[in-house]
Amino acid sequence: MLGVGGYEGGYRLYMSALSKNDLDALQKITGNPNITWKEYKLSRFKAVEDNLDRIPYFDAETVIEQFQAAFEKDAQNGTRKESIAVKRMLYGIVKRATGDFSDGSIYQSPSVIPVTSAEELIRLARENPYGYYKLEADLDFSGIAAAQGSYIPERFIGILDGNGHKLTGMQHPLFGDLQYAQVKNLTIAEPTYTAGVQAVLAVKTRQVVVGDVTLDKMTVAGTNQQIPLVKTKSDAYYEYGTIHVTLES
Numbered sequence: 001m002l003g004v005g006g007y008e009g010g011y012r013l014y015m016s017a018l019s020k021n022d023l024d025a026l027q028k029i030t031g032n033p034n035i036t037w038k039e040y041k042l043s044r045f046k047a048v049e050d051n052l053d054r055i056p057y058f059d060a061e062t063v064i065e066q067f068q069a070a071f072e073k074d075a076q077n078g079t080r081k082e083s084i085a086v087k088r089m090l091y092g093i094v095k096r097a098t099g100d101f102s103d104g105s106i107y108q109s110p111s112v113i114p115v116t117s118a119e120e121l122i123r124l125a126r127e128n129p130y131g132y133y134k135l136e137a138d139l140d141f142s143g144i145a146a147a148q149g150s151y152i153p154e155r156f157i158g159i160l161d162g163n164g165h166k167l168t169g170m171q172h173p174l175f176g177d178l179q180y181a182q183v184k185n186l187t188i189a190e191p192t193y194t195a196g197v198q199a200v201l202a203v204k205t206r207q208v209v210v211g212d213v214t215l216d217k218m219t220v221a222g223t224n225q226q227i228p229l230v231k232t233k234s235d236a237y238y239e240y241g242t243i244h245v246t247l248e249s
Contacts (some may be wrong), residue, residue, distance in 0.1 A: 039168060055094070062211065062240045063090065085236040089207040092180035093159075118144055118167070121160075122151055131158045135165040135186075142169030150176035160185025162213075175202040178230075184211040184241075193220045199231040206234040212241035 012018070017023035026040055027033050052060040070082035112132050115121045118139040124131060147153045153176035162185040167174065170191040174179075188200060200215055202208070213229065220227060231245070 007139070013218045044241045055147055056145075058090065064164055065240065066090075067236050074179055082236075085207075086238070088182070089209070089236040089238070092207050093182060093209065112161075115139070118151070118169075125152045125156055125158070126154055129154060129156050129158055132161070133158065134161040135163045138166040138168060140169045140173070141167060144169075145170035148176060149198065150174065152176065155179055156181050158182075160184070160186070166243075167191075170200075173201060173203050174199060176204065178202045178205045180207045181205075182211075183213060186212070187214040190217045191215070191219070193218070193227055195220060199228050201229045202231070204232045205230050205237055207236050208233075208238075210239050210243070212238045213239075215245040220244065225249075 013028055014022075019028055023037065026037065027035055030040065052063065065189045066086050067083060069180050071083040072088045074080050104128045112134050113124060114136045115124065115133050116135075116137045116139075118141045121133060121135075121139060122144070124133060141151060144151060150173040151170075152174060155177040156175050157179050159182045162183075164185055164187075166189040170188055171193060172189075183201065191200065193200075197220075200218070201210070201213065208230075210229070215229065218227065226245070229245070230237070
């Protein structure tokens, strides 16, 4: 309500003696003396619905599925924990992807940075962990050494769009620490790991969304153990679309 009215028309009116109560403040802020809270909330929900497809960071149906799953868990547990976690996760991702709203608005696409080599992705992610990176070619990690147990050990808080491409030659996790990040449309093809490797995609995650990721023909030397896609999941973690894993027979 305060956001709609702004500082002068919303916050100042609501927090001062210029309104008798919450409803009186709402009616003055909207300029509609007959509006009710129900009408106001329904109109806000409709505005969100109308604008959802304009947000470039998420697929509308995926967001709806996330909230549906969260609301179902909350209903079973008698809490609001899951739905609040989803709100925080999506808000955090957008907040970081837009540079804390300093570079455009929620409805403007961030600058998409094309990536054509594994070395380039590692360097760019180190220089700008908030970036939106889109693969324009398959990336070969053969011969690239890990640092602190992963190729990108520094915290990554951006978006990685595989754009249908493959990561090959991998022997270590891609990320050490993912926070408020998205990874999507990616195939990790024929990786070979030792038994001590902790994860395929990321060692630690917090408030992360992963969608349409395929792990194809993974081998783990000297063991039949299947390494997890992600080792540690803190707060909200959500997978959507196809998450497919096959082991080398």
